[in-house]
Amino acid sequence: xxxxxxxxxxxxxxxxxxxxxxxxxxxxxxxxxxxxxxxxxxxxxxxxxxxxxxx
Amino acid sequence: xxxxxxxxxxxxxxxxxxxxxxxxxxxxxxxxxxxxxxxxxxxxxxxxxxxxxxxxxxxxxxxxxxxxxxxxxxxxxxxxxxxxxxxxxxxxxxxxxxxxxxxxxxxxxxxxxxxxxxxxxxxxxxxxxxxxxxxxxxxxxxxxxxxx
Numbered sequence: 682x683x684x685x686x687x688x689x690x691x692x693x694x695x696x697x698x699x700x701x702x703x704x705x706x707x708x709x710x711x712x713x714x715x716x717x718x719x720x721x722x723x724x725x726x727x728x729x730x731x732x733x734x735x736x
Numbered sequence: 737x738x739x740x741x742x743x744x745x746x747x748x749x750x751x752x753x754x755x756x757x758x759x760x761x762x763x764x765x766x767x768x769x770x771x772x773x774x775x776x777x778x779x780x781x782x783x784x785x786x787x788x789x790x791x792x793x794x795x796x797x798x799x800x801x802x803x804x805x806x807x808x809x810x811x812x813x814x815x816x817x818x819x820x821x822x823x824x825x826x827x828x829x830x831x832x833x834x835x836x837x838x839x840x841x842x843x844x845x846x847x848x849x850x851x852x853x854x855x856x857x858x859x860x861x862x863x864x865x866x867x868x869x870x871x872x873x874x875x876x877x878x879x880x881x882x883x884x
Contacts, residue, residue, distance in 0.1 A: 683789050694761050697769040705771060718770060720763070727763040729772035 701735070709734040792834055794849050795841045808845045817847075 693700075708716040708731055718729040767775045798809040819827075827843035834841055841849075 685789070685793075690761075694766075697766065701770045718772070720766070727766075727775050729763075729767050729770050729775060731770065731772050733771075733773065735771060 704731055705735040788830075790853070791830075791846065791849055792837065792839050794853070795834060795839050795845065798849070799839070799841055799845060808841075808848055811845070811848045819847075 704716050704718065707713070714732070716731040716734075718731070720727050720729070763775050766772075795808075798811075800807055800809050824843065827847050831841050831843045831846050834846065
């Protein structure tokens with residue numbers, strides 16, 4: 682499953698805790714081996730791999 | 737012969753930026769906040785599902801129906817490029833897979849998009865490397881400003 686969206690940087694940073702909660706819950710409850718977040722911008726792009734989920 | 741020019745007007749003074757400063761958040765901070773295990777620069781990720789997603793996205797936006805065979809927008813130069821047979825087979829497999837997902841593209845168009853993306857990444861990587869080298873050089877000579 683891929684969710685693709687544009688973000689407003691300030692709001693993104695403000696909601697990182699909520700995003701973490703969602704990503705970890707998604708990985709845990711759908712039994713994903715890995716959940717990946719990609720951020721792309723003018724300075725490049727980064728992958729964030731989540732393999733161990735919060736309880 | 738003309739004499740030496742002398743500037744007699746006052747200097748314009750320093751320009752100050754008085755707007756709100758935008759906070760910069762690095763990838764390491766985001767990784768920690770997300771509980772992520774590793775940060776991998778997009779340039780170093782090969783074969784990850786997201787790369788196929790990016791490929792699909794670009795083909796979707798660039799393949800145009802022209803009445804005949806759909807053309808890849810902007811790809812006007814037709815070149816013979818030597819390829820390994822197995823690479824061409826993989827490109828054909830990719831094109832078939834993408835077609836099955838609703839993105840009609842030939843193996844050549846898939847190759848064109850991949851080459852374009854890699855060249856763009858190479859360009860941005862080289863630019864970042866040049867910027868970093870300049871910063872290091874300035875720090876080494878002590879002429880850098882605190883904002884660097």
